[in-house]
Amino acid sequence: MATIVAEGTGQAILEEHHPQTFLRKYMFSTDHKIIAIQFLIYTLFFLMIGGFLAIMMRYQIAWPDQTLPGGGILPESMVASGYMLPEFYNSLVTMHGSIMVFLAIMPMLVGVYANYLIPLQIGADDMAFPRLNMMSFWLMVPAGLLTLASFFVVGGAASSGWTLYAPLSARPDLSGVELGQIYWLLALVLIGLSSILGSVNYITTVINMRAPGMTWFRMPLTVWALFITAILGLLAMPVLSAAGIMLLFDQTIGTTFFLPEGGGQPLLWQHLFWFFGHPEVYILILPAMGFTSEIIAAGSRKPVFGYHAMVWAIISIAFLGFVVWGHHMFQSGMNPMLGLSFTISTLLIAVPSAIKTFNWMGTMWRGNLHFHTAMLFAVGFVAMFAIGGLSGIFMASTPVDIYIHDTYFIVAHIHYVLFGGSLFALFGAIYYWFPKMFGRMMNEKLGKVHFWLTLIFFNLVFFPMHGVGMAGMMRRIYDSSGYAHLQGIQDTNALITFAALGLYASGFLFAFNFFWSMKKGKKAEANPWNATTLEWQTPSPPMHGNWAETPVVYHGPHEFSHPDVEDKDWLAQNERPDVVSPAGGGH
Amino acid sequence: MDWSLPLNLSTQGVVIDRLFWIIAVLTGVAFILVEAGIIWFSIKYRRRDGQKAHYTHGSKKAEIIWTAVPAVILAVLGIYSGGVWADIRGASALPQDALTFNVVAKQFEWNITYPGSDGRIDTADDFVVRNQFHFPANEPVIVRLESEDVIHSFFVPELRVKQDAVPGMTIPIWFEATGTGEYQIACAELCGLGHYSMDAQVVIHDRADFDAWSAGQAAGN
Numbered sequence: 001m002a003t004i005v006a007e008g009t010g011q012a013i014l015e016e017h018h019p020q021t022f023l024r025k026y027m028f029s030t031d032h033k034i035i036a037i038q039f040l041i042y043t044l045f046f047l048m049i050g051g052f053l054a055i056m057m058r059y060q061i062a063w064p065d066q067t068l069p070g071g072g073i074l075p076e077s078m079v080a081s082g083y084m085l086p087e088f089y090n091s092l093v094t095m096h097g098s099i100m101v102f103l104a105i106m107p108m109l110v111g112v113y114a115n116y117l118i119p120l121q122i123g124a125d126d127m128a129f130p131r132l133n134m135m136s137f138w139l140m141v142p143a144g145l146l147t148l149a150s151f152f153v154v155g156g157a158a159s160s161g162w163t164l165y166a167p168l169s170a171r172p173d174l175s176g177v178e179l180g181q182i183y184w185l186l187a188l189v190l191i192g193l194s195s196i197l198g199s200v201n202y203i204t205t206v207i208n209m210r211a212p213g214m215t216w217f218r219m220p221l222t223v224w225a226l227f228i229t230a231i232l233g234l235l236a237m238p239v240l241s242a243a244g245i246m247l248l249f250d251q252t253i254g255t256t257f258f259l260p261e262g263g264g265q266p267l268l269w270q271h272l273f274w275f276f277g278h279p280e281v282y283i284l285i286l287p288a289m290g291f292t293s294e295i296i297a298a299g300s301r302k303p304v305f306g307y308h309a310m311v312w313a314i315i316s317i318a319f320l321g322f323v324v325w326g327h328h329m330f331q332s333g334m335n336p337m338l339g340l341s342f343t344i345s346t347l348l349i350a351v352p353s354a355i356k357t358f359n360w361m362g363t364m365w366r367g368n369l370h371f372h373t374a375m376l377f378a379v380g381f382v383a384m385f386a387i388g389g390l391s392g393i394f395m396a397s398t399p400v401d402i403y404i405h406d407t408y409f410i411v412a413h414i415h416y417v418l419f420g421g422s423l424f425a426l427f428g429a430i431y432y433w434f435p436k437m438f439g440r441m442m443n444e445k446l447g448k449v450h451f452w453l454t455l456i457f458f459n460l461v462f463f464p465m466h467g468v469g470m471a472g473m474m475r476r477i478y479d480s481s482g483y484a485h486l487q488g489i490q491d492t493n494a495l496i497t498f499a500a501l502g503l504y505a506s507g508f509l510f511a512f513n514f515f516w517s518m519k520k521g522k523k524a525e526a527n528p529w530n531a532t533t534l535e536w537q538t539p540s541p542p543m544h545g546n547w548a549e550t551p552v553v554y555h556g557p558h559e560f561s562h563p564d565v566e567d568k569d570w571l572a573q574n575e576r577p578d579v580v581s582p583a584g585g586g587h
Numbered sequence: 588m589d590w591s592l593p594l595n596l597s598t599q600g601v602v603i604d605r606l607f608w609i610i611a612v613l614t615g616v617a618f619i620l621v622e623a624g625i626i627w628f629s630i631k632y633r634r635r636d637g638q639k640a641h642y643t644h645g646s647k648k649a650e651i652i653w654t655a656v657p658a659v660i661l662a663v664l665g666i667y668s669g670g671v672w673a674d675i676r677g678a679s680a681l682p683q684d685a686l687t688f689n690v691v692a693k694q695f696e697w698n699i700t701y702p703g704s705d706g707r708i709d710t711a712d713d714f715v716v717r718n719q720f721h722f723p724a725n726e727p728v729i730v731r732l733e734s735e736d737v738i739h740s741f742f743v744p745e746l747r748v749k750q751d752a753v754p755g756m757t758i759p760i761w762f763e764a765t766g767t768g769e770y771q772i773a774c775a776e777l778c779g780l781g782h783y784s785m786d787a788q789v790v791i792h793d794r795a796d797f798d799a800w801s802a803g804q805a806a807g808n
Contacts (some may be wrong), residue, residue: 020656038691052803056786060651061740083774085780086780086781086782086783087780090614090777090780091784093777100772103685159779159780160777161777165737165738165776165777167736167737167738167740168737168777168778168779171736171737173594173736174736174779175737175779176779176780187691207728225676256751259754260754260755260756261754261755264755265755266738266754266755267753267756267782268666295641299634300640301640302640302641302642302643303642303643303644304644304645305643305644305646306644306645306649307644307647308645308646309650309654312716331740331749331750332751332753333750333751333753333756333758336672336676336677336678337677337678339672339676340665340667340669340673341673343665343668343669343672344665344669346663347661347664347665348658348661350657350661351654351657351658353654354653354654354657355650355654357621358649359645359650359652361621361624361625361628362645362646362649364628364629364632365628365632365641366632366640366641366643367628367632367640367641368632368634368635368639368640369629369632369633369634370634370710371629371633371634377615377631379625382621382625383621383622383625385620385729386617386621386622387618390614390617391611391614392609393610393661394610394611394614397600397606397610397664397665398605398607398668398669398672398676399602399668399671399672399675400606400607400610400668402599402603402675402747402748402749402750403592403600403603403607403744403747403749406740406749406775406776407775455639464588467588467589467590468588468761470591470592471588471592471593471744472592472593472744472773474742474774474775475775475777475780476782477783478782478783479783480783482783482784482786483771483773483786484770484771485744485745485770485771488588488589489588489601490590492588511594550730556644560640560642561639561640561641561642562642565644569639569640585750587656
């Protein structure tokens with residue numbers, strides 16, 4: 001990690017005053033930039049684990065009658081005489097979703113980029129509460145260890161789906177899983193606490209620590225998105241944590257919050273889970289929308305089209321996100337009369353998503369598009385997110401949902417949003433901000449190959465799942481060969497599995513590029529993309545404390561191709577047009 | 588795979604399928620417009636020496652149009668969906684005096700209570716058959732769903748019916764088959780290690796056959 005050492009006078013001066021040990025500097029650091037990098041390594045590791053679980057699952061789905069290659073090295077409780085056991089398959093389903101949502105995508109969007117970008121983009125020297133920030137990372141470490149350990153305890157890992165529907169999740173006698181479920185619930189409580197601490201920090205930092213001149217409507221859209229996301233997290237995560245503790249009590253000390261035999265209600269779990277769960281979906285997409293807006297503006301050399309509309313769209317998505325949870329429960333036994341109101345609120349929330357899509361296209365319109373890897377992934381995000389948004393309309397329509405609920409149509413939809421959406425934007429963000437984080441560029445040729453492979457394999461995996469869902473294939477089934485109506489889609493399932501292997505393999509190309517570039521990449525300038533926001537106006541990587549002197553902000557975040565600026569096509573937030581090009585003054 | 592919905596055999600399926608294809612056409616058009624727009628812009632405005640981007644912060648008119656058009660389309664779709672939903676699941680949609688079955692799910696089987704020769708459920712001549720659901724075509728039937736242990740979901744693809752069975756609740760649903768034949772109930776909600784194999788046989792008879800089958804079962808008990 002030696003490459004992280006900042007160069008620049010500010011760092012040298014600070015180091016004279018505070019000599020730091022390796023442990024203090026890289027392990028128990030309170031510097032938001034180091035914490036962000038810790039989160040990045042952590043989440044990339046869990047992304048790899050989560051993906052691997054999916055590959056094992058796909059193998060079983062495609063070839064249920066064959067032995068799992070290499071399955072011999074796994075314990076008998078997972079793979080017996082070469083064949084994957086259904087209880088292990090259920091653990092794979094559950095932990096793939098849980099790990100991807102809670103240990104990979106969410107902390108990568110928020111833990112990495114809220115941490116890294118908020119202080120740098122608003123011109124602050126660090127977070128408002130640096131020690132709290134360190135704690136929010138270190139709470140994730142035991143959470144991750146508990147999660148990994150849960151696979152190897154008696155009974156295996158949690159197996160009731162990432163949604164943990166009670167009573168299955170609360171009754172070890174019915175699920176066969178006791179310790180694994182407890183481990184995961186404890187991990188979830190730690191994750192919730194980490195996320196709440198993070199949210200408090202991000203909100204406080206944005207409200208209190210903006211540089212002079214950084215008014216609300218001069219904030220980059222990334223900061224807006226991360227700020228609103230932090231508010232969503234602060235309101236939603238306590239609900240999940242409380243529900244998780246109730247579930248833990250049901251399982252361990254005999255309460256019956258969710259068990260009908262003691263007067264409890266299984267649907268109460270679903271209401272609590274989805275009251276968290278739907279805002280969670282927006283926690284997983286709003287930051288991605290923020291990154292995309294920044295990258296597309298810089299890549300198109302144009303201001304974001306409809307900046308104010310973009311801000312209001314983020315705010316309305318966040319607000320509406322709290323009143324749509326019932327659309328996960330149309331077939332749950334909830335009073336059907338609630339269906340109409342949740343249909344309307346769900347269709348309403350599609351409107352701000354559509355506004356954002358059109359504004360990204362508006363930003364590209366009549367631009368001068370630089371297709372570096374980050375831009376490719378950002379445009380890929382818009383193209384894939386659009387598919388995920390449109391497929392959501394099917395299930396928002398209650399009668400259609402009767403048929404497609406709990407089928408692969410839903411699996412296709414959620415992956416177009418969370419992979420085609422969140423993860424594409426995250427890949428874009430990694431390529432885009434890597435030079436700032438590590439002071440070196442990632443390799444563009446490898447990056448472009450990675451993009452095209454990801455785009456092609458991603459669509460080969462998830463587009464056919466719409467058809468598999470239309471054919472009526474249920475989610476989370478270990479073996480579909482017993483169903484007459486699923487006989488015709490087995491070839492498609494095999495094709496999907498081949499493509500999934502390709503998709504996973506292309507991830508290693510990315511991993512190679514990432515770690516190789518960290519050591520050997522071309523040295524990065526302060527502003528390799530000629531971008532306008534503040535993080536690019538300080539060295540790469542920035543020194544401890546971020547700024548040689550506190551920046552002053554004069555205008556909005558994306559002043560590309562300003563007509564008054566003659567010799568370059570960008571104007572940084574801390575540059576005044578009359579100073580850059582005195583001849584063209586008058587602003 | 589042929590990108591179609593499976594054979595439909597219920598009156599509700601007709602309207603559900605119609606709504607599915609209406610949405611498929613609407614979203615299909617939006618899909619083509621958005622993806623074509625992205626590809627077109629990507630090619631037309633790609634970087635060129637000397638090309639200067641057009642400096643603009645947006646357009647109120649464009650914002651109003653692309654807010655209002657989707658909002659109106661989605662509102663109409665929502666109201667239409669609400670109407671169809673009320674016909675299927677609304678409080679008054681449940682048919683009066685229809686033949687009624689109790690379906691009780693448990694890990695990993697479906698137990699069906701039949702109304703017996705008097706045609707009425709919850710009477711002395713009711714009988715139970717495990718993992719076999721026989722019922723008559725061309726008349727509405729009611730299924731009262733219950734679960735003994737965890738949440739299951741009653742799914743018959745050809746009838747376009749899916750409803751969770753929740754422990755502690757009795758949930759009535761109805762449907763009307765438009766043809767006869769043998770199909771399957773599948774469990775659509777993860778319910779434990781046997782979830783994938785929690786199926787049951789569905790046999791749809793014409794009314795005379797059903798009565799004969801039912802009488803035979805009752806005699807056998």
